[in-house]
Amino acid sequence: xxxxxxxxxxxxxxxxxxxxxxxxxxxxxxxxxxxxxxxxxxxxxxxxxxxxxxxxxxxxxxxxxxxxxxxxxxxxxxxxxxxxxxxxxxxxxxxxxxxxxxxxxxxxxxxxxxxxxxxxxxxxxxxxxxxxxxxxxxxxxxxxxxxxxxxxxxxxxxxxxxxxxxxxxxxxxxxxxxxxxx
Amino acid sequence: xxxxxxxxxxxxxxxxxxxxxxxxxxxxxxxxxxxxxxxxxxxxxxxxxxxxxxxxxxxxxxxxxxxxxxxxxxxxxxxxxxxxxxxxxxxxxxxxxxxxxxxxxxxxxxxxxxxxxxxxxxxxx
Numbered sequence: 556x557x558x559x560x561x562x563x564x565x566x567x568x569x570x571x572x573x574x575x576x577x578x579x580x581x582x583x584x585x586x587x588x589x590x591x592x593x594x595x596x597x598x599x600x601x602x603x604x605x606x607x608x609x610x611x612x613x614x615x616x617x618x619x620x621x622x623x624x625x626x627x628x629x630x631x632x633x634x635x636x637x638x639x640x641x642x643x644x645x646x647x648x649x650x651x652x653x654x655x656x657x658x659x660x661x662x663x664x665x666x667x668x669x670x671x672x673x674x675x676x677x678x679x680x681x682x683x684x685x686x687x688x689x690x691x692x693x694x695x696x697x698x699x700x701x702x703x704x705x706x707x708x709x710x711x712x713x714x715x716x717x718x719x720x721x722x723x724x725x726x727x728x729x730x731x732x733x734x735x736x737x
Numbered sequence: 738x739x740x741x742x743x744x745x746x747x748x749x750x751x752x753x754x755x756x757x758x759x760x761x762x763x764x765x766x767x768x769x770x771x772x773x774x775x776x777x778x779x780x781x782x783x784x785x786x787x788x789x790x791x792x793x794x795x796x797x798x799x800x801x802x803x804x805x806x807x808x809x810x811x812x813x814x815x816x817x818x819x820x821x822x823x824x825x826x827x828x829x830x831x832x833x834x835x836x837x838x839x840x841x842x843x844x845x846x847x848x849x850x851x852x853x854x855x856x857x858x859x860x861x862x
Contacts, residue, residue: 571753578757578780582764587772594776601783608794609801609816613786613824620832625779628832632772632839636846648767656759663755668744670751674796676813681795685819686812693806701801701818706825717826724833728840 570607574600587633595626612702750791757784769854771842775835782831786824793820 577597584590598621606614671678688709689701698704706714745752761780768774793816801818803810842852849857 568749571749575753575756578760581776581780582760587770590773590776594779597780598783601787604787605790608790609799610790610793610821610824611800611802613790613821613828616825616828617783620828621783625832625835628836628839629772629775632843635843636772636852646767646769648763652763652766656763660755660759664745664752665741667748667751668741670748673748673750673791674794676795676798678792680792680820681817685817688818689801689812689815690810693803693810699803699806701803701815702821702825705818705822710822713826717829720830721833724837727837731837731840731844 567604567607570600570604574604588630591626591629591633594629595622598622598625612700751788754784754788754791757781757787771845771852771854772839775838775842778838779831779835782827782834786827786831789820789824789827793817 574597577593577600581590581593581597584593598617602614602617602622605611605617671680675681688705692701692704692709693699696704696708698708757780761777761784764777765774765781768777795813795816798814798816801815801821803815845857846852849860851857851860
């Protein structure tokens with residue numbers, strides 16, 4: 556392995572370790588406020604990982620919506636309820652969870668052998684239909700950004716109905732949060 | 738056994754996905770505090786999206802924005818854009834779900850004065 560690829564590999568590993576550490580912090584910390592701020596930094600590291608993979612659009616959306624909006628929503632909920640209600644009890648875990656989840660984990664890791672290598676240009680996901688989109692989207696839509704072309708042109712109906720989902724979520728929040736509900 | 742272990746460690750993204758997914762799911766099932774359950778739900782959502790985006794990566798490729806609009810495009814130079822599109826939708830819908838869950842939490846707190854599952858069940862009776 557030459558030096559350049561070793562460096563990029565270890566950079567990716569470093570980002571993954573930071574990701575796991577912030578996720579573990581958000582889970583293990585007893586205070587809810589610190590857990591939520593750690594979750595925001597987890598989200599930000601996730602967007603860094605995605606920018607590293609070349610998924611710039613996803614990284615932007617995660618940085619704005621995941622790291623920004625979700626953290627703000629969590630904080631608003633904590634301020635609206637009791638910020639001091641952080642007596643988090645850790646109940647003894649149920650037997651079913653202790654048996655089923657490690658089994659599921661072992662099954663998933665056992666299946667890792669059949670996955671294609673990450674970053675392989677000839678993996679099935681990368682050779683099936685996506686080259687067609689990459690090669691023809693500019694001719695069809697005149698948009699250099701292929702993600703935008705697929706999102707706004709090929710799948711525009713899907714994106715339009717997605718706004719209906721968000722509208723429904725907004726209405727549900729408004730109905731739940733109005734005062735004097737009765 | 739050694740083959741399986743080396744297969745896992747050659748795919749560190751998959752290992753990170755499995756750890757975060759299962760841990761978040763465990764938190765969702767076992768913790769009593771409702772906000773903590775939503776933290777677990779957020780971890781599960783983002784870990785699945787992380788796995789999908791990992792699949793789209795190609796070594797030595799750049800972001801799926803065409804460098805030149807006149808030359809013919811070689812697909813091997815750009816990462817796979819299709820998982821990105823699907824996950825963009827999934828992120829926004831996931832945060833909308835999270836918002837509804839948090840609104841439910843504060844409505845429950847206003848009605849029952851607690852976010853602890855067992856205390857809520859006690860006050861329901």
